Amino acid sequence: MAVELDLIETVCVNRSKNAKHLMLQPFHFLIVIDFESTCWEHNADGKKPEIIEFPAVLLNIRTGMIEEEFQQFVMPVENPILSGFCVKFTGIKQEVVENGVPLHTCISLFCSWIREISEKKGLVFHVDQKGNNGENTCTFVTWSDWDLAVCLHNECTRKQLYKPEILCQWIDLRATYRKFYKRQPQGLQGALSELGLQFEGREHSGLCDARNTALLAWRMVQDGAILKVTTDFQRNRQASRKTPFQVDI
Numbered sequence: 001m002a003v004e005l006d007l008i009e010t011v012c013v014n015r016s017k018n019a020k021h022l023m024l025q026p027f028h029f030l031i032v033i034d035f036e037s038t039c040w041e042h043n044a045d046g047k048k049p050e051i052i053e054f055p056a057v058l059l060n061i062r063t064g065m066i067e068e069e070f071q072q073f074v075m076p077v078e079n080p081i082l083s084g085f086c087v088k089f090t091g092i093k094q095e096v097v098e099n100g101v102p103l104h105t106c107i108s109l110f111c112s113w114i115r116e117i118s119e120k121k122g123l124v125f126h127v128d129q130k131g132n133n134g135e136n137t138c139t140f141v142t143w144s145d146w147d148l149a150v151c152l153h154n155e156c157t158r159k160q161l162y163k164p165e166i167l168c169q170w171i172d173l174r175a176t177y178r179k180f181y182k183r184q185p186q187g188l189q190g191a192l193s194e195l196g197l198q199f200e201g202r203e204h205s206g207l208c209d210a211r212n213t214a215l216l217a218w219r220m221v222q223d224g225a226i227l228k229v230t231t232d233f234q235r236n237r238q239a240s241r242k243t244p245f246q247v248d249i
Contacts, residue, residue, distance in 0.1 A: 002215055022062055024226055029123060029138040030059045030171070031114075034209040035147045036092060038076050041085040048158065049151055050076040052097050053090070053206035054106050057214050058117055058142075063228075064218040067121075069115045071207050073100035078158075090204050104161050111164055126169050126229070140170040143188050143213050145231055153233075168233035173217055180225040188212060195219055 008025030008167055033056045037049035051074050058068040073096050076082075082094050092163035101109070117123065123138040148170055156163040177191055178184060188198045192212060197219060217227065 032141045032210045032214045036090045036206040055207040059214040075100040144174045172230040
């Protein structure tokens with residue numbers, strides 16, 4: 001009987017702790033992004049990466065469930081022929097990117113998806129991080145700053161494409177992981193392994209990487225990590241409060 005009571009007490013304490021952590025979270029939803037891009041084993045010519053897979057998953061951090069997904073393959077134009085290294089590394093074949101869309105079309109499709117799920121879920125992006133005020137607050141998550149600060153930003157700059165304003169703020173989960181657990185993970189798979197989680201699917205498939213990053217984010221929330229925006233390209237501007245119909249395209 002004493003053992004049973006101890007077990008009940010432990011479960012109640014853990015539930016209370018998790019509920020408190022959820023109340024402190026500034027966001028109800030996270031959109032996890034993980035691009036795949038053109039790459040070369042030995043890039044002596046200094047070729048610039050172009051996005052060839054643009055995936056995103058919507059994570060509900062109150063339930064740990066992935067509720068929506070987006071995936072679009074993109075046609076590279078600066079270096080249209082994928083290297084053998086790239087095909088082997090990403091699993092993306094030449095015919096897949098040839099049947100893809102230009103990046104500007106992909107961004108437009110992504111923004112349409114954002115509008116759709118924002119309307120369905122009542123999402124509010126990038127509110128202040130002192131509390132969620134009962135709204136379905138949402139922000140973006142990447143494993144590192146590379147996807148949005150380097151890959152997308154530089155490609156949009158080179159091609160003179162408009163980058164959606166909402167993609168100027170996000171959570172660098174790798175930096176948050178390092179700070180919270182006080183250790184240096186060996187990549188996404190290493191971070192999952194350190195927490196006793198197994199990578200599911202094919203590594204370096206953008207959609208699989210996004211799903212696994214969402215899995216890691218959910219585990220970190222359960223462990224008590226507070227997921228706040230770490231990178232803001234608009235640091236000197238007032239944080240935006242976008243309604244579903246104000247998402248930039």
